[in-house]
Amino acid sequence: MAKRNPSYDFTWCPGCGDFGVKRAIERALTARASEKQEPIENSVIVAGIGCSGNLVHLQEGPQPFGIHGIHGRTLPIAYGTKSANPDLNVLVVSGDGDFLSIGSEHIAPQARRNLDITVVVMDNGIYGLTKGQASPTTDLEEITPTTKYGKLDDRMNPLMVYLGGGARFIISELSTRIRPLQQAIEDAMNYPGFSIVHVQSPCTTYNDTYAALKGDEANGIKALAQPIADSHDASDYFQALALAAQPGVPVGVLYKADNSVPAHDRLTQAKQKAGIASTDIEKLFDGMVI
Amino acid sequence: MSKNLVVRFAGEGGQGVVGGSELMASAAAESGYHVLTFATYPSQIKGGPAWGQARISSEPILTPGDSLDVLVCQNEYAYDANLPELSDQGIIVYNSQEFEIEHPRALALPTDDMAREAGNARAGTIVMIGAVAKAVGFSLEALESFITARWDRGRPGDAAIIEGNIKALHLGATAADESGFEIAQVDPPVEEPDARERILIRGYEAACLGAMAAGVDVFIGYPISPATTMLTYMESNLNGDGKFVGQASSEIESIAALIGAGFTGKKTMTSTAGPGLSLMGEGLGLAWMSEIPLVVADVQRGGPATGLPTKTEQSDFIMAMNPGHGDMSLPVIAPGNVEEAFWATAKAVNWSERYQGPVILLTEMSVAERAQDIERPDTSLISQESRSISDGSVENRRYEGEGVSPFPVPGGPGAYVANGSEHDEQGDTTHLADVHIQMTERRFAKLKTLNDGTFEAENPTASIAIMPWGGSKGSGRGAWQELTSEGIDIGWYYTMYLNPLPEELLAELRTKDKVLVPELNYMGQFAGHLRQLGVAAETINQYTGLPWRISDLKEEIKGHLS
Ligand SMILES: Cc1ncc(C[n+]2csc(CCOP(=O)(O)OP(=O)(O)O)c2C)c(N)n1
Ligand code: SF4
Ligand SMILES: [Mg+2]
Numbered sequence A: 001m002a003k004r005n006p007s008y009d010f011t012w013c014p015g016c017g018d019f020g021v022k023r024a025i026e027r028a029l030t031a032r033a034s035e036k037q038e039p040i041e042n043s044v045i046v047a048g049i050g051c052s053g054n055l056v057h058l059q060e061g062p063q064p065f066g067i068h069g070i071h072g073r074t075l076p077i078a079y080g081t082k083s084a085n086p087d088l089n090v091l092v093v094s095g096d097g098d099f100l101s102i103g104s105e106h107i108a109p110q111a112r113r114n115l116d117i118t119v120v121v122m123d124n125g126i127y128g129l130t131k132g133q134a135s136p137t138t139d140l141e142e143i144t145p146t147t148k149y150g151k152l153d154d155r156m157n158p159l160m161v162y163l164g165g166g167a168r169f170i171i172s173e174l175s176t177r178i179r180p181l182q183q184a185i186e187d188a189m190n191y192p193g194f195s196i197v198h199v200q201s202p203c204t205t206y207n208d209t210y211a212a213l214k215g216d217e218a219n220g221i222k223a224l225a226q227p228i229a230d231s232h233d234a235s236d237y238f239q240a241l242a243l244a245a246q247p248g249v250p251v252g253v254l255y256k257a258d259n260s261v262p263a264h265d266r267l268t269q270a271k272q273k274a275g276i277a278s279t280d281i282e283k284l285f286d287g288m289v290i
Numbered sequence B: 001m002s003k004n005l006v007v008r009f010a011g012e013g014g015q016g017v018v019g020g021s022e023l024m025a026s027a028a029a030e031s032g033y034h035v036l037t038f039a040t041y042p043s044q045i046k047g048g049p050a051w052g053q054a055r056i057s058s059e060p061i062l063t064p065g066d067s068l069d070v071l072v073c074q075n076e077y078a079y080d081a082n083l084p085e086l087s088d089q090g091i092i093v094y095n096s097q098e099f100e101i102e103h104p105r106a107l108a109l110p111t112d113d114m115a116r117e118a119g120n121a122r123a124g125t126i127v128m129i130g131a132v133a134k135a136v137g138f139s140l141e142a143l144e145s146f147i148t149a150r151w152d153r154g155r156p157g158d159a160a161i162i163e164g165n166i167k168a169l170h171l172g173a174t175a176a177d178e179s180g181f182e183i184a185q186v187d188p189p190v191e192e193p194d195a196r197e198r199i200l201i202r203g204y205e206a207a208c209l210g211a212m213a214a215g216v217d218v219f220i221g222y223p224i225s226p227a228t229t230m231l232t233y234m235e236s237n238l239n240g241d242g243k244f245v246g247q248a249s250s251e252i253e254s255i256a257a258l259i260g261a262g263f264t265g266k267k268t269m270t271s272t273a274g275p276g277l278s279l280m281g282e283g284l285g286l287a288w289m290s291e292i293p294l295v296v297a298d299v300q301r302g303g304p305a306t307g308l309p310t311k312t313e314q315s316d317f318i319m320a321m322n323p324g325h326g327d328m329s330l331p332v333i334a335p336g337n338v339e340e341a342f343w344a345t346a347k348a349v350n351w352s353e354r355y356q357g358p359v360i361l362l363t364e365m366s367v368a369e370r371a372q373d374i375e376r377p378d379t380s381l382i383s384q385e386s387r388s389i390s391d392g393s394v395e396n397r398r399y400e401g402e403g404v405s406p407f408p409v410p411g412g413p414g415a416y417v418a419n420g421s422e423h424d425e426q427g428d429t430t431h432l433a434d435v436h437i438q439m440t441e442r443r444f445a446k447l448k449t450l451n452d453g454t455f456e457a458e459n460p461t462a463s464i465a466i467m468p469w470g471g472s473k474g475s476g477r478g479a480w481q482e483l484t485s486e487g488i489d490i491g492w493y494y495t496m497y498l499n500p501l502p503e504e505l506l507a508e509l510r511t512k513d514k515v516l517v518p519e520l521n522y523m524g525q526f527a528g529h530l531r532q533l534g535v536a537a538e539t540i541n542q543y544t545g546l547p548w549r550i551s552d553l554k555e556e557i558k559g560h561l562s
Helices: A018-036 A051-057 A074-084 A096-102 A104-113 A158-165 A178-190 A209-214 A237-244 A263-274 A281-286 B017-030 B074-084 B113-116 B122-136 B140-151 B156-181 B201-214 B228-237 B253-263 B274-279 B281-290 B316-319 B340-354 B435-448 B469-484 B502-509 B526-530 B550-559
Strands: A043-047 A065-069 A089-093 A118-122 A169-174 A193-198 A225-227 A250-257 B004-012 B034-040 B050-057 B068-073 B086-095 B106-109 B198-202 B216-222 B246-247 B268-272 B294-300 B358-364 B371-375 B417-419 B456-458 B464-466 B489-493 B497-499 B513-518 B536-542
Touching: A018 A043, A018 A051, A018 A089, A018 A118, A018 A158, A018 A178, A043 A051, A074 B017, A074 B216, A074 B246, A074 B253, A089 A096, A089 A178, A096 A104, A096 A118, A096 A158, A096 B216, A104 A158, A104 B253, A118 A178, A118 B216, A118 B340, A158 A169, A158 A193, A158 A237, A158 A250, A158 B113, A169 B502, A169 B536, A178 A193, A225 B550, A263 B340, A281 B201, B004 B074, B004 B122, B004 B156, B017 B034, B017 B050, B017 B122, B017 B140, B017 B198, B017 B371, B017 B502, B017 B513, B050 B074, B068 B074, B068 B122, B068 B216, B074 B122, B086 B122, B106 B156, B113 B122, B113 B156, B122 B140, B122 B156, B140 B156, B140 B268, B198 B201, B201 B268, B201 B294, B201 B340, B201 B358, B216 B228, B216 B253, B228 B246, B253 B274, B253 B281, B253 B294, B268 B274, B274 B294, B274 B316, B281 B358, B281 B417, B294 B340, B316 B358, B316 B526, B340 B358, B340 B371, B340 B435, B435 B513, B464 B469, B469 B489, B469 B513, B469 B550, B489 B502, B489 B526, B513 B526, B513 B550, B536 B550
Parallel strands: A043 A065, A043 A089, A065 B417, A089 A118, A118 A193, A169 A193, A225 A250, B004 B068, B068 B086, B086 B106, B216 B246, B216 B268, B268 B294, B294 B358, B464 B489, B464 B513, B513 B536
Antiparallel strands: A169 A250, B004 B050, B034 B050, B034 B371, B198 B371, B456 B489
């Protein structure tokens, strides 16, 4: 936290799941930098607006670059950053409201481009920063300040949304599993294409799901979070769909497409094939001479 | 003989009326004339009333022209709708297989049959062009060579099409000859021996080339009339190492993507129209707040909402300057014609780099879509400006100081957070009052670097002046010239730099009893802005979706002189 500004006046509530995600990201970025022999400044965190997005200011240790933009627009910002400089490692951090509500229109377009970025979604099933209103992943019938009669809209299944949108690498994780989460983020950053690590990151103030995720086997309460069985073939899209459609939270790699040519390689290859030369302004003017 | 000639091809979308006028203009330009095209069409692909016109002149051209010398009609609606604009001596050429009219100066051509006779059933428009060319004394050889060049595309069947088109041209010419109709012939072009080479170019092409000359790297946009042409031109022509052109999924995406790209140190640009600029409001605030250079070209059309997608208007001025919430004042540069579109866009890129923030290139349908002959721009006159890159000596204090500061680039030193929330010098969020005061003042202070805006001033001693902006420049200039030659004492002011206005210009305007501002909107948006700045500005406005006619504007100005 050497360079952190002491006057920065945001903190998370005690027990917030985002602490674990922050830790995992710090470790993953540091590990990547040493593994790839590249400066940490080669990584850019594009953060959404919400409690979750404040992660970009709370990074401890070696500091990556950051963009803390406007609500819901992490993906298009990342599209610009990665397209302008494909050598950068671009990591999006976002909340369930930021990513799946106001920002949902951007998921399929960037997934279909196969933009080579990694997204970490901190899903707490609630709008934390605006004080507990319902989000797309809030459970049906849950009472919040904006769902007085209990939530009437069905709960969104984000994993189905990602699969339907065309994401090529999807991992479902928990904020409490810092080491596996770190590994998942590293794997996702190494994957040449659009990857999402969807993390259950409970909000202790407005939607504390720690107990439900963990369950209480002794008292016959099944854990909501269940490890994905070894028999699951993550390269099989239809197996991934079937698993994602199950109730509960699968933990592990849901889907990993074998073939993945990222957006910038598609463009480079297409231009090479078409034999496109660099712009020559004078030549363009020559073609207009009367 | 007359100095110039206006030919309008009117009919339905998809009938080649725009193509016909462009062919005429291109051939005239080849022959050494000055030309300017203008078109209007409905927002549909086939059908609906449309017209395209070409003004051809032995002198430089300011506007599309007030009245028509030749009206070419494909159908009866086109005849009825456009007849009022025909000048007293004007002639009509029409497709008599579509409709019949009684008019003493109308040439009836069975163009469908004539095209078939020529061997190319689709050459109806060319038949009409042949007739027009003959009537106005235009060289058929020039048209022939133009047709040959245009349809020689290296495909089998080219020769047959060319032959059919040339035959169609002559059939039309012969018919016109036999009819005996005459019209004032346009003066031959004037040779300008020392001039630079001339090019025939459209407004949007000039803007794109200006951006390229200034070194733009990234262009990301979303299709919208009348700004799509810039996106597609860039897609075809902006290539090379580190260059990127992309189609986003919305204008919200385009502006966000430019911010992400500009953050990496690249020069970025997009094009849009009013609806898109509305969607970009929040993103432009982020660019202003986080100090990311970028350029947004707003090609204005009629508004609000979907408005008049294919008509021209100047009703986005207020939004261009203040597209989003909060305290911000975006630099706005508005070119007045095709030539200026080149220099204005280059300057917009340079300004964005210099003050490190978003710049709006405010243009409009009638400028962007028009083709005009201009002097070939001398690109060596553009000095590319680039933000100074941080060497890491200030570490992560990217927002340190009271003005523009070095820009850290990812991959290099100085990692910070480009933040849309109010932030301290390293980009961390803060709510402290003194920091908000300091940062707000910093963002406005940077505008002071944009002090190289130039302006035109003539007859500066007059107490009343006119000052048009953007695409109203040409008609404003025409009206001013005519009034001045009538002995009326009136000053002329003009600048492309609408915000910030050149200080010297503002000082002069403040001394005037009256500054008349012709503009194409209901509210008198720019005049209102000038009044806020202490100028006694009065609006002269029109909101028809069409540019000013010089004669109308002149009358309006006269009404404001007393
Ligand atoms: C355009 C816009 N609309 C609304 C808001 C207010 N807002 C800020 S954060 C937020 C929701 C955050 O929820 P989520 O993304 O789940 O983040 P969390 O706080 O739960 O981590 C909203 C609605 C805003 N900042 N901008
Ligand atoms: S409100 Fe919830 S999400 Fe926000 S910091 Fe507190 S616990 Fe975390
Ligand atoms: Mg949330």
